[in-house]
Amino acid sequence: MKYYSISEASAKFNIPESTLRYYEKKGLLPQIKRDKAGRRLFSEDQITFLGIIIYLKNTHMPISDIKQYVDWVVEGDNTIELRLRMFKNHKQAVLAEISLMTESLKGIDKKITRYTKLIQERKVE
Amino acid sequence: MKYYSISEASAKFNIPESTLRYYEKKGLLPQIKRDKAGRRLFSEDQITFLGIIIYLKNTHMPISDIKQYVDWVVEGDNTIELRLRMFKNHKQAVLAEISLMTESLKGIDKKITRYTKLIQERKVE
DNA sequence: TCTTGACTTAAACCATGGTTTAAGTTGTAT
DNA sequence: ATACAACTTAAACCATGGTTTAAGTCAAGA
Incomplete structure (x- = not known):
């Protein structure tokens, strides 16, 4: 081994x-x-x-x-239900966190778009 | 105001x-x-x-x-490029973090599947 | 006028998740 | 024999991100 x-x-x-x-x-x-x-x-x-x-x-x-x-x-094996429940709960928490991050990223993306435009406009002048 | x-x-x-x-x-x-x-x-x-x-x-x-x-x-406005760069970098970091979480969640999902099967088999016995 | 509720401050305190340090031990190569 | 690398331990230390405490101020209502 x-x-x-x-x-x-x-x-x-x-x-x-x-x-x-x-x-x-x-x-x-x-x-x-x-x-x-x-x-x-x-x-x-x-x-x-x-x-x-x-x-x-x-x-x-x-x-x-x-x-x-x-x-x-x-x-041991008599705790498998407990572990399953824990992991299912955890999975939901992780999905929620990913959603929050994804949503927040949209707000950040708007800023990226805005800043990009501002810079473009400045170059045009 | x-x-x-x-x-x-x-x-x-x-x-x-x-x-x-x-x-x-x-x-x-x-x-x-x-x-x-x-x-x-x-x-x-x-x-x-x-x-x-x-x-x-x-x-x-x-x-x-x-x-x-x-x-x-x-x-002020002369820092817009810096902010844009920061946000772009941050966005990449966030996407990487989401990927890592998503990948890790797959491993956890395997455990959920396994535990679910084990419990099913136990009930069948 | 007095009390109450909603604030204010600075500073101490706390939880989380490690990292670093100091001093010591062991196995292998020279 | 000795030196070196690769560990070991307990304990101190650190960064991050707040939260709590203690003591005080102020405006509005009874």
Whole structure:
């Protein structure tokens, strides 16, 4: 079974090692083994799991919620409904955030149009 | 000319008064007048301007950048190119962020599908 | 006149999400 | 043997974006 060092995990996801240590300390990365020298060993499964955590981060799920999710994963299959509900709620929140950003971008686009015209007019003069 | 009190501005945009004071202190809301009692008076134009600032906030522009934009607005028309460039850059950043969120959401959706199936299978047993 | 509500200020405080530092350990190459 | 790189830890530190507090002012109504 292949294991990844923290530097490999860091490189794979382009995340600082310090952040991975921080995530482990916060409980987002449970059960990371160590080698004889005390260095972290990330299993394939844990690397995959880290990928999920990064998806959650990318969609702005707070660390406290990710922690809850991780705790449920550790707890086992009887928490699947809870996880499903959490992810469905989160999905709606993300869609709402994307909508807000998209709408706000329209307002910014109007400014871009306006500024572009102003500059054009100035050049014409 | 109509003026808005801080409570009216707060209500209009659903933003805490404390946040409006904070924004003014940070320089995002320049030239807000006061009445005899020292209370803020937001002009129509300033309310419109606040709307832009909120668009920028909604799209995660940092306060320091918004400040730069505001300073350029105050500086006058010879900064329009700078503002245009800033907004174009910002737009690209926002589109990139939306893409990242959308992509990450796909990963989360896979989990939703998986969990849904697991629950279905459990019910069938 | 007195109270009340809606403000004002400066400064302290807080949450979130890391990053940096200092001091130490280990395994490998020379 | 020794030096170096790649880790380790706990704790301090930092940036960002507000929120809260304490003490005070003012205008309007009872």
